[in-house]
Amino acid sequence: MLSKKSQYAFKALTYLTEKYGQGPVLISEISKKKKIPLKFLENILLELKKEDILDSKKGKGGGYFLKKDPAKVKMATIIRLTNGPIAMLPCVSLYFYERCKNCDEKQCGLHDLMIEVRDATLQIVENRTLKDLIV
Amino acid sequence: MLSKKSQYAFKALTYLTEKYGQGPVLISEISKKKKIPLKFLENILLELKKEDILDSKKGKGGGYFLKKDPAKVKMATIIRLTNGPIAMLPCVSLYFYERCKNCDEKQCGLHDLMIEVRDATLQIVENRTLKDLIV
DNA sequence: TATTATCCTACCAAATTAGTAGACTATTGT
DNA sequence: ACAATAGTCTACTAATTTGGTAGGATAATA
Known part of the structure; x- marks a missing residue:
């Protein structure tokens, strides 16, 4: 499951995607509209x-805004930054790989299955962007 | 990521699947062979x-063994029992559903995407069993 | 009735998650 | 220049989850 932090990040990014190109948005505005502490x-x-992912401006008229076109920001990237590995096991993670001790990857059935799961997930989240979050 | 508990469970179940039909296996044997506390x-x-999922016998000659044919025990079931929800959000979970507050599911882009991810994962883990873990 | 082995309740420490406090810094408008 | 605005930063705290451990109770066997 995605952590609260990650869920909040997605809510905020969705809001900033809707406002993309309209200048900086206040943290306090996002906080109120999306009910985030x-x-x-x-x-x-x-x-x-x-x-x-974001950029900001201080002082009056300041706030946060997306640094890039929302169509260029992959869901996979945001999940990794805010929640960590997408894979179910460290030994099948592409970005957070850790070898499993006491287990030969070459003959571990779980390993192979978890690679399948990982790839099925990546197929989706690597091909969707922030833009796809708005209706 | 799967918790240690869940990973240990899979290791133990893999071992018991290999020994299926050969009578009870000692906890201590599984612990040693699979390096689990x-x-x-x-x-x-x-x-x-x-x-x-398992059954056991006490006393001499006792131990644990699979209650059903390993080909009948779905991976999805074990993940849910040992690790919890398979979905990335409570609001798209089939077995651990929780409505998200301050968010209309009908018009939440994240919701739809996470359903896709869930289904892609289920497609795999609902159609593989413990039997598929052994080489 | 001794031995073997699981069952059960309860506890504990470390790590992670979720959130807060308050002072600091940069920008803008007057 | 300076007041107001709004993000930046460091640090802390509380609650929850995770990853165990301890030790006695219970059941089966020989």
Whole structure:
């Protein structure tokens, strides 16, 4: 399951996608409209800025906005940044790989099955973007 | 990601699948062969017994064994019992559904996408069984 | 009735998650 | 220049989940 942080991130990004091209949006506005705790949201947006997804402006007329065209931001990227691995096991993760101890990957049935699951998921989330979140 | 508990469960079930039809297997044997902390494994196996996946015998010659043919035990069932929801959001979970607050499911792009992901995963884990774990 | 082995209740420590506090810094309008 | 605005940053805290452990109770067998 996606963490609250990740779910909040998606809500905020959806809002910013709707407002794309209309200038900066206040954290407080996103917080109110999407019912996300203000200070928690601050942290999340700041992190997404550091990860190059968002950009911001300070002072009057400031706020947050998407750094790139929402059609160019993959769902997979956001899941990884806000929630971590997409795969169900460390030993089948592409971006967070860890070898499993006491288990030969070459002859582990679970390994093979979890690769299948991973790929089925990636097929979707690598081919959808923020743009696909708005109706 | 699957929890340690869930990963241990799969290792133990793989072992019991290999030994299927050969009588009870000691917890201590599974623990040693699969390198799983003994007392933790006890809890896991006991839970799987209560969930009707395993059965056991006490006393000399006792141990644990699969209650049903491994070809009849779906991967999806084990994931749900040992790790919880398969879906990425409570509002798209079939077995652990929770309505999301402040969000109309009818017009939530994330909702629709997460249903797709869920179904792609289910397509695999509902159609594979413990039998498919052995080489 | 001793031995074997699971069953059960309860506990514990570490890690993660979810959220808060408050001071600091940069920008803008007057 | 300076007040107001709005993001930045460090640090903390509380609650929950995870990953175990301890030790006695119970049941089956020999």
